Amino acid sequence: MKVCVVGGAGYIGSHTVYELIDAGHEVVVVDNLSTGLKDAVHKDASFYEGDITDFASLDKIITDESRKKPFDVVMHFAAKIVVPESVKNPSLYYYNNVEGVRTLLDVMVKHGIKNIIFSSTAAVYGEGKDGICTEESETKPINPYGETKLVSEKMIGWFAQAYGMNYCIFRYFNVAGAHKSLEIGLLRDHLTHIVPVTIQTALGIREKMTVFGSDYDTYDGTCVRDYIHVSDIAYAHVLGMKHIALNNISEIINLGSNQGFSVKDIISEVEKHHPVNHEYGARREGDPAKLIASNKRAKEILGWTPKRDLSDIILSDLEFRKRHKK
Ligand code: UFG
DSSP states (O other), X not given: OEEEEETTTSHHHHHHHHHHHHTTXXXXXEEOOSSOOGGXXXXXXXXXXXXXXXXXXXXXXXXXHHHHSOXXXXXXXXXOOOHHHHHHOHHHHIIIIIIHHHXXXXXXXXXXXXXXXXXXXXXXXXXXXXXXXXXXXXXXXSSHHHHHHHHHXXXXXXXXXXXXXXXXXEEEOEEEXXXXXXXXXXXXXXXXXXXXXXXHHHTTSSSXXXXXXXXXSSSSSSOEEOEEEHXXXXXXXXXXXXXXXXXXOOEEEEEOOSOOEEHHHHHHHHHTTSOOOXXXXXXXXXXXXXXXXXXXXXXXXXXOOOOOOHHHHHXXXXXXXXXXXX
């Protein structure tokens, strides 16, 4: 299939491009390089610099490429994804994440592209009832990031109904780790996610880290999350794309592991390799206590289960950061 990957120079996008190319698909990457890296784009993919909120530039790229061969699928990864940043700057999140999706959908409609794979998030569930989320769980985001993804999911649903499109919406839980080649991983300035922050601290790239809150209603007082390797997430996109395009169907699917680990567990796992200089601080705004996926639907519909566990996640990110010294 010919696939347009918007945000394909970013973390999850670049890993998905690797999986698509490994599976023999033709890939065109569009990225504005705001957080993505040109070097992260697989050498066998075509690359265009373009912004998801700019209809004219997206339209031109799709027009030029479609002359060679029309697209079968668009994948959307071009989102702002940092929960605390969204709490501080909601406008940025509504503009990039919601207006960006609307623009992309308009371009797809204009060019008659029928299939979209959309990166959504566990943050659409908010607190979750007992912290275990099935796709039927109530959606009640507690931060602007989750809200913008939920609005986008609904918008995609309405476009699909109006224009006969298929979608596969993936709700990711906590994605971490790096590609086995160690060529791509989560590389950017001012990282805030727990896995890279802990590993940077272990490697001395950061002096110290803070655990945000130790009085949550969880087994050790720190927040519990469902960690999933980025290459497992990426491979699910290859399966999801085939499923919706061949069966002319739409799906919403959690991508997680059915298992939760606390912030303390992450530190302990990293400390199997190196000590981590950490302190305990106040809770961070917008953090739910516990978010764990039920991944039953991914298994039933796509035959997908994660192949890598927490120790693989930590080890791959650790090796990646040792190599890139970041
Ligand atoms: N944390 C710390 N110290 C740090 C960084 C994080 O204690 O320096 C804690 C957070 O407070 C939170 C946990 O580690 O309790 C995980 O935080 P992350 O920032 O790594 O990830 P989030 O759970 O906030 O968000 C991530 C993605 C979202 C996704 C969500 C789903 O960024 O896109 O997981 O669970 F929605």
